[in-house]
Amino acid sequence: MIGLTVRKASRLTGTESFEAVASALFAPLRVTDPGPQGFEAVVDHTAIGPVVVARIQAAAATVTRDNRSITSGDMEWIHFNLHHRGPVTAIQDDRSATVKPGELFACDNTRPYRLIGADSLEMTVLCVPRASLGRHATALSRRTALPMSTQGGIGRLLGHALSAVHEDPACQGPSRRYVADALTALLLATFADTTPERASVASGLADRIRVYALAHLGDPHLSAERVAHRHRISVRYLHALFKGGDLTFAAWIRHERLLRIRRDLLDPACADTSTATVAARWGVHDTRHLGRALKREFGETVSDLRRGRRG
The missing domain is CATH 1.10.10.60 (Homeodomain-like)
Structure with missing residues (x-):
């Protein structure tokens, strides 16, 4: 997928099928649902150069990436999640936060994390290789599971850009590299506006x-x-x-x-x-x-x- 521009939507029934698609897209993880009701999800993703943009709609579930899931062969991503709808709790390291619609939060897949959706939810996930972030990766990794608003400033621009890429991923050929750079630059600028450093x-x-x-x-x-x-x-x-x-x-x-x-x-x-x-x-x-x-x-x-x- 890396280096190509791909658009694929998957309508999934059952946590097993969602777990398989999410693990292939992000990295190995486990998905469990809280009740007897049937689990359904829609995963729509676009790969643009080295980054991946995914739009996820899912019923209530818990997504866990633990030490048993992490291997040396996994692609090293930092996931930046723009939350649109539904209650979700993000947990990584010693941090835990309830994320509201319109907020952005990060997860580093080189360490265990957990996302708990108590009801149906919708979010856009921007997956960026740690290598593309250079030395910024370390600072961003210290900011995981800490939500920030995208209702104003540079965060708002990032939100619009992610929505535009999801709705019209028409970039092909050499232009995809510049789109990936632009998304990464907006992302870094968004965190630079808020990070304590x-x-x-x-x-x-x-x-x-x-x-x-x-x-x-x-x-x-x-x-x-x-x-x-x-x-x-x-x-x-x-x-x-x-x-x-x-x-x-x-x-x-x-x-x-x-x-x-x-x-x-x-x-x-x-x-x-x-x-x-x-x-x-x-x-x-x-x-x-x-x-x-x-x-x-x-x-x-x-x-x-x-x-x-x-x-």
């Missing part, structure tokens, strides 16, 4: 600095000194703005560049473009250590990415 960089100035830096990633001379001068602050104050975040300013710039280099290396439209040219496009002119940097950030070398593009 970002509290110290949540000022309007820090946001303006981020926007400026992203617009100038292709400039090989982009640096803390230049950004600080542009915004009339000291370099020390610039670093202080990012203190307490997931990444220092320099590490964040490096990650954002590597993210775009990875995307372009995977893009069939760049098949005839050299790695050096792709890297230079994003401000990296010394490629001697690029392979190791990509491997450290995403678990993939340049050769892996080039092969993935052909796959």
Whole structure:
């Protein structure tokens, strides 16, 4: 499924059939229903590049992924669940929360979790490989089973985007990679607006600095000194703005560049473009250590990415 754009809807009767489909789509898990009434569910999913978007309507049930279900061969996902209807309780690690319609919550499938639906429910699930999240995966993993609203701000944009992808998954060919990148970027921005790690960089100035830096990633001379001068602050104050975040300013710039280099290396439209040219496009002119940097950030070398593009 990964790397393809697939649309498939399954109408299921009985927890066994739902468990089989959900396990194949997400990772091995167990499904139990609370009563004698017949269990029914509809699972409609779309794979867009490396991410999967699934729309689930199901009767009351409990979904459990425990240590017996987790194996070393499982695809490592973080699931981001946009809840639409019905009561559901999310449990992971030492966290437990009742999620309301319109709220978003995450689950990390590399650790046990449980979802309890006391009545019929409906949700959209965005499955993102941990490798696609880079170093953000660790911070996001600490935010599982903690609901956040999608009624305003960037969260609202993410909600609209997920609904649009579900209703009209028409992206084909190279465009699917950019749709996947856009969904992942919106997701990271949604969590960045709420995660405690970002509290110290949540000022309007820090946001303006981020926007400026992203617009100038292709400039090989982009640096803390230049950004600080542009915004009339000291370099020390610039670093202080990012203190307490997931990444220092320099590490964040490096990650954002590597993210775009990875995307372009995977893009069939760049098949005839050299790695050096792709890297230079994003401000990296010394490629001697690029392979190791990509491997450290995403678990993939340049050769892996080039092969993935052909796959």
